[in-house]
Amino acid sequence: MRLLRPLIVFLGLILAWQIVVTATGAPHYILPAPARVAAALAAHWSALIGHAAVTATEILLGLILGAILGCTTALVVASARPARRWLLPVLVVSQAIPVFALAPVLVLWLGYGLASKVAMATLIIYFPVTAAFFDGLRRTEPGWLDLARTMNGTTLRTLWRIRIPAALPALSSGLRVATAVAPIGAIVGEWVGSSAGLGYLMLQANARMQVDLMFAALFVLALFAVGLYSAVDAALRRALPWQAEDGRVRN
Amino acid sequence: MGTNMAPGIAPGVHLHAADLRYGSTTIFEALDLTLPAGRTTCLLGPSGVGKTSLLRLIAGLAHGAEGQAEDETGKALDGRIAYLAQQDLLLPWSSVLNNVLLGPRLRGEPVTGALEDRARGLIAQVDLAGHEADRPGRLSGGMRQRVALARTLMEARPVVLMDEPFSALDAITRYQLQDLAAELLRGRTVLLVTHDPLEALRLGHGVRIMAGAPARLDDPLLPPGVPPRDPGDPEILQLQAELLRRLSLAQAARTGLALS
Numbered sequence: 001m002r003l004l005r006p007l008i009v010f011l012g013l014i015l016a017w018q019i020v021v022t023a024t025g026a027p028h029y030i031l032p033a034p035a036r037v038a039a040a041l042a043a044h045w046s047a048l049i050g051h052a053a054v055t056a057t058e059i060l061l062g063l064i065l066g067a068i069l070g071c072t073t074a075l076v077v078a079s080a081r082p083a084r085r086w087l088l089p090v091l092v093v094s095q096a097i098p099v100f101a102l103a104p105v106l107v108l109w110l111g112y113g114l115a116s117k118v119a120m121a122t123l124i125i126y127f128p129v130t131a132a133f134f135d136g137l138r139r140t141e142p143g144w145l146d147l148a149r150t151m152n153g154t155t156l157r158t159l160w161r162i163r164i165p166a167a168l169p170a171l172s173s174g175l176r177v178a179t180a181v182a183p184i185g186a187i188v189g190e191w192v193g194s195s196a197g198l199g200y201l202m203l204q205a206n207a208r209m210q211v212d213l214m215f216a217a218l219f220v221l222a223l224f225a226v227g228l229y230s231a232v233d234a235a236l237r238r239a240l241p242w243q244a245e246d247g248r249v250r251n
Numbered sequence: 252m253g254t255n256m257a258p259g260i261a262p263g264v265h266l267h268a269a270d271l272r273y274g275s276t277t278i279f280e281a282l283d284l285t286l287p288a289g290r291t292t293c294l295l296g297p298s299g300v301g302k303t304s305l306l307r308l309i310a311g312l313a314h315g316a317e318g319q320a321e322d323e324t325g326k327a328l329d330g331r332i333a334y335l336a337q338q339d340l341l342l343p344w345s346s347v348l349n350n351v352l353l354g355p356r357l358r359g360e361p362v363t364g365a366l367e368d369r370a371r372g373l374i375a376q377v378d379l380a381g382h383e384a385d386r387p388g389r390l391s392g393g394m395r396q397r398v399a400l401a402r403t404l405m406e407a408r409p410v411v412l413m414d415e416p417f418s419a420l421d422a423i424t425r426y427q428l429q430d431l432a433a434e435l436l437r438g439r440t441v442l443l444v445t446h447d448p449l450e451a452l453r454l455g456h457g458v459r460i461m462a463g464a465p466a467r468l469d470d471p472l473l474p475p476g477v478p479p480r481d482p483g484d485p486e487i488l489q490l491q492a493e494l495l496r497r498l499s500l501a502q503a504a505r506t507g508l509a510l511s
Contacts, residue, residue, distance in 0.1 A: 143340045146312050150334040151406065153357025161356055165344045242343045242386050 032212040040212035054197040058186040062121020070129025078137035107193040117189035124185035125178040132174025136167025172236040179232045261409035261440040262322035263288035269318030279466040291441040293455030297502045301466045302444045333408035337415040339399040341387040348383040373401040393424035413443045433479035448494035462501030
């Protein structure tokens with residue numbers, strides 16, 4: 001039933017789509033029928049996979065870079081008071097600039113290749129990761145810190161043994177959000193200027209009125225995004241098993 | 252047993268003219284407290300009177316408080332105090348063994364085989380042998396508090412401050428833990444904050460009541476016999492009635508104050 005339910009929902013959506021197409025009589029260059037999209041998917045399969053591999057690389061590299069940069073920033077800001085005073089306002093102001101507005105500049109600076117898209121994905125991921133991890137580091141249970149103080153623990157070891165592990169659940173929610181938004185960065189980057197990738201393919205298909213191919217590309221992208229999210233979610237769950245079990249046997 | 256040596260001779264603890272204010276409210280001022288060396292002192296009093304604040308002051312954890320606890324020779328007690336709070340404060344991601352080893356780890360002491368053996372010995376002493384690898388999430392409240400006790404003993408500090416460590420437990424578990432604590436903490440200088448007069452009478456060489464605003468301490472009540480005392484002893488039950496009477500007076504004075 002666990003696997004059946006999403007399948008039923010999926011089939012229901014396809015059916016609804018077909019009904020809309022039939023009822024409105026929309027031409028295929030406005031809204032193609034599901035069967036037409038499936039045909040496009042089959043016809044262009046190898047091209048789709050090739051472009052998807054490019055986009056996937058951009059997303060994964062952006063995710064890794066954004067996570068590393070975000071974690072580092074959060075650690076620096078959380079452990080050094082001067083860093084907090086100087087860096088935090090910059091971080092907050094930087095979030096007022098929509099990342100999409102930077103896309104043309106990034107393409108100008110980093111070119112049409114992989115780098116500008118990785119930079120976009122990194123930028124879009126950076127803030128949720130930083131904010132979530134910093135928040136977690138700041139909210140360490142005060143009792144633990146008191147305990148560390150009576151034990152004469154060093155600041156660095158208290159950070160490593162208590163504050164960082166305690167912040168991991170917060171970091172993992174930040175990483176989940178990051179995983180969900182990472183594809184946006186890559187796709188927008190591709191729209192602004194690229195020579196490969198699913199976003200590039202969608203723009204090309206759109207310009208040639210191949211709306212069925214556009215939908216096929218969208219489908220592949222959605223499939224990858226869902227797969228990536230489930231994989232990251234499962235990995236995080238496995239990495240923090242105490243999160244689920246803590247508080248279950250409290251009395 | 253080598254695992255539970257009180258480190259050296261426990262010092263007495265002297266707190267002289269301690270002050271604590273929150274805003275315009277004076278919690279206590281010019282408060283003196285002596286904890287006799289190697290003895291357990293129990294502190295009773297209405298909630299909010301400042302018992303926990305006093306304990307934190309001695310532990311060096313109170314911010315904005317005046318006064319420092321010293322031993323008989325006037326030396327500060329830094330590094331000689333262990334602290335056991337009402338919450339067990341176990342790290343949910345660490346095993347029982349690693350929770351007990353937290354102190355050495357936080358100080359960067361190398362965790363040698365001998366140190367680990369000592370930790371395992373303490374875990375066995377609190378009746379948790381076989382649970383070394385379990386995470387705290389899988390333990391009951393009583394077991395968790397016993398791990399916290401083992402962690403406190405691992406610190407081998409001569410002074411132990413306890414803030415209602417058994418109050419969240421059911422009656423039987425609490426009774427067993429009181430016995431265990433009395434046995435394992437023998438010879439140390441202990442301050443135990445509690446709500447429960449019977450607990451104070453079971454465990455304390457001396458019992459003190461903290462009451463009033465600003466709070467003051469009664470003269471110590473010295474129950475007969477040696478802890479852990481039998482709660483069925485008529486003399487203890489009589490003292491319990493007396494303590495209850497004094498505590499309700501203190502509580503009434505407090506409520507009256509709040510109403511006026």
